[in-house]
Amino acid sequence: MAASGATALAALKIGGRVAFERLVRPKARRAEDVPCSPDAITPEWLTAVLCQKVPDAVVTGVVVKPASAGTHERHQLIVTYNEAGRRAGLPASIFTKSLPSVVTRMIGGFNGTARVEGRFYTQLRPQLEIEAPIGYHAASDRKTFASILLLEDMVATKSATFCNYRTYVSREMAEDMIDLLASLHARFHGDAELPKRYPWVASYPRWFTIGSEKMSLEHYTRKAFDAASHVIPASMLAQRDTVWAAAIRALAVHDNEPQGLMHSDVHVGNWYRTGAGKMGLCDWQCLARGHWTRDFSYAVTAALTPDDRRKWEKDLLQRYLDRFAVLTGTRPDFDTSFLRYRQQMVHALLMWTITLCHSPLLPDMQSEETTVAMIERISTAMADLDALRC
Known part of the structure; x- marks a missing residue:
């Protein structure tokens, strides 16, 4: 209230x-x-x-x-x-x-x-x-x-083409996206000075908590599950009452493991492709400090078709870990990283439930077609990997 x-x-x-x-x-x-x-x-x-x-x-x-x-x-x-x-x-x-x-x-x-x-x-x-x-x-x-x-x-300047939910993201494009994220996350990975030099970059748990309170996220997520029930897998609908608890549990990794700089809103609509074929990332308004799996999970589940995501997700994770290791000298464990990938999907989903259903005081941030497509992709990934139970 x-x-x-x-x-x-x-x-x-x-x-x-x-x-x-x-x-x-x-x-x-x-x-x-x-x-x-x-x-x-x-x-x-x-x-x-x-x-x-x-x-x-x-x-x-x-x-x-x-x-x-x-x-x-x-x-x-x-x-x-x-x-x-x-x-x-x-x-x-x-x-x-x-x-x-x-x-x-x-x-x-x-x-x-x-x-x-x-x-x-x-x-x-x-x-x-x-x-x-x-x-x-x-x-x-x-x-x-x-x-x-x-x-x-x-x-x-670069003859860029901006992506949207209709853009087919090829394997080459997906790999370039993953490489960019690894470079972004590596730059300040584990840097204890990051919150001191840039205190305006909130930790992800704080960013999530403040935003969810201001926008009544839990309430509108429940409404969005009704509004998008026609695209959400049955197994996810059956677990709808566990979504918020899973979101709160998933915050722990951002407090307990090394933080870095995160974009936090890496859905396909915030990517572009230059005339030279390089993938680029725009719209940095949701910037936060947190664990890299938040961005990785969101990008993979929101950008790829479900079939491609199923075929490529482990290869893309391995590619990310290889590049991250070269840039930081640190190689995260694959199995633990895949678990984090599954856990962080719920936060990707909540970016779109509040987009579909929100206070009348807030603008329509995306078209309904885009929003429903994103909810379908992310909830399908969550169903495939039983993300709410991990």
Whole structure:
């Protein structure tokens, strides 16, 4: 009840602020300003945030084009510069993520995920040797919950194609995804300084607990089992009352074994493929500290068809462990890792039960077709491997 009251109060506060912004239409002009929407972006603001290292460069114009909406609204900026800016090769096409509406500020601002993603791109992305977008600028306002993120336009720079639940992930693509995850997890594996240097990256148990309380996850998971019962295997439906207990048990590995950096939302829709054929990972708003099997389990169960997952999952795990050993000097036990893989599936599933059924104060984060497809894949994997009993 307390969590529900806090959510309602935040919604009222955000609703009043958004109404004010739509009436007044404030513009961002100084570097410290946080545009309340893409329409608030001006050439002056872009000059301040993009041209700091090229003193003579000036943004002379900007055109805003809508792209898509979900937990954030996404837009493309077509930016023009003076001669100095053009000579410096400053980005002419930029991908933006922002929170201009009540529902997007509730999920990205109130929950803090937009701030985390912005800090990832400014503080951690430069330290990672993986295929992921470059961040040009990030800012957020804790009072209004507005946020802006300026990112590399991967379509313009690398001819990227973004995946979705209809994308067939081949063995080659799956192996490249696994290699990227191993590189990500290895970079800060077991680093005791990680929580000290980056305290804003929550441990996964804390991330899960706070998020589940704010969004009433257990309640909406029960509703989602009803709504998606036509795609959930019968053995899983029969064990539906054990799902929450399994989720709580699965948190223990994140506290008891070495932690590293996790993406935490590695479903197929957050992957892209460059024109050169490399798999890349975007949408870092769910970043957390935890055990690598959380990401591995989620990626394999959500990206692959059930038949391919059954054929490849052990080979992909062995590939991950081999690469992880090369990068860290540590080789986790295969059987223990496979057990963790099974245990962590429940947390992958809960990312989609709350997507299917949620508070009316939150946005529809994905289409129903996407959400049901993800629930079907992950719950099928859980049924195949009796994941709720391990």
